[in-house]
Amino acid sequence: MNSIFAKRRNRLLAMKALRDNYIPGDRLTVCPKCGQEHQRGAVAKDLFVCPGCGYHFPLGAYHRLSMILDSGSFRELNEKLLAADPLSFPGYREKQRTAQRKTGLNEAAVTATGTIGGRRCVVGVMDSRFFMGSMSAAVGEKITLAIEYAAKNKLPLILFCASGGARMQEGILSLMQMAKTSAALARFSEKGLLYISVLTDPTTGGVTASFASLGDIILAEPGALIGFAGPRVIQQTIGETLPEGFQRAEYQEEHGFVDAVVPRSQLRETLSRLLRLHEKGGRS
Numbered sequence: 637m638n639s640i641f642a643k644r645r646n647r648l649l650a651m652k653a654l655r656d657n658y659i660p661g662d663r664l665t666v667c668p669k670c671g672q673e674h675q676r677g678a679v680a681k682d683l684f685v686c687p688g689c690g691y692h693f694p695l696g697a698y699h700r701l702s703m704i705l706d707s708g709s710f711r712e713l714n715e716k717l718l719a720a721d722p723l724s725f726p727g728y729r730e731k732q733r734t735a736q737r738k739t740g741l742n743e744a745a746v747t748a749t750g751t752i753g754g755r756r757c758v759v760g761v762m763d764s765r766f767f768m769g770s771m772s773a774a775v776g777e778k779i780t781l782a783i784e785y786a787a788k789n790k791l792p793l794i795l796f797c798a799s800g801g802a803r804m805q806e807g808i809l810s811l812m813q814m815a816k817t818s819a820a821l822a823r824f825s826e827k828g829l830l831y832i833s834v835l836t837d838p839t840t841g842g843v844t845a846s847f848a849s850l851g852d853i854i855l856a857e858p859g860a861l862i863g864f865a866g867p868r869v870i871q872q873t874i875g876e877t878l879p880e881g882f883q884r885a886e887y888q889e890e891h892g893f894v895d896a897v898v899p900r901s902q903l904r905e906t907l908s909r910l911l912r913l914h915e916k917g918g919r920s
């Protein structure tokens with residue numbers, strides 16, 4: 637019986653993952669870093685990493701989950717939680733509908749439970765295709781509910797961050813999510829549970845200033861832009877030229893903000909190993 641449900645869940649995730657990166661009629665893809673053209677199929681096979689220069693293309697949330705979780709273990713949390721329009725911001729509703737239609741997502745974050753290497757955990761993934769992965773009240777609520785679910789069930793938590801910052805159409809309500817998610821993580825941490833944050837391109841603004849930076853272990857994908865304000869704003873403010881690679885994952889690792897830069901091909905294995913080590917640590 638269980639295996640029937642597992643197969644069904646796996647099929648559902650595979651379908652959603654396929655939709656994430658499907659562009660009709662688009663056989664070739666141009667790498668924005670090196671400018672080379674590649675067969676889309678070849679890039680997809682390489683986990684959406686450029687075969688020429690190693691550039692990590694952005695991934696849809698379901699696609700990411702399908703790469704990370706054990707087959708058949710995916711169970712989505714709070715799938716129906718939708719964005720609201722608390723300030724009646726002109727044009728916001730329409731933009732939400734367009735983003736939903738284009739991406740098949742309800743919001744810029746998908747949260748789920750599943751297993752990695754046989755160990756149960758809670759995983760949240762932000763999707764930069766939806767309003768640049770910006771933090772709406774609904775995104776904050778989804779992340780908070782995922783943290784609380786992990787705390788209640790004593791499960792490790794992994795959050796894949798990708799965000800342009802706060803959702804400006806929701807004003808102060810968006811900014812409040814920084815405090816809300818941070819407070820939930822503090823309660824989670826008091827229970828001695830493990831939180832791993834994985835910073836992907838780009839992780840900026842309010843997300844960097846809250847849950848992205850609060851991981852017990854902070855991993856990052858190669859080349860990811862990680863910062864609060866963008867490099868252009870900083871350069872204009874301080875009136876100085878910034879060093880090469882400023883705010884990139886490797887730079888942040890060198891300066892101690894990131895624990896390790898992990899290529900996408902090694903991410904699942906790294907997470908699996910960390911979960912295994914944590915479980916053993918907890919037992920001794």
Ligand SMILES: [Zn+2]
Pocket residue numbers: 667668669670671672686687688689690691
């Ligand atoms: Zn490239």
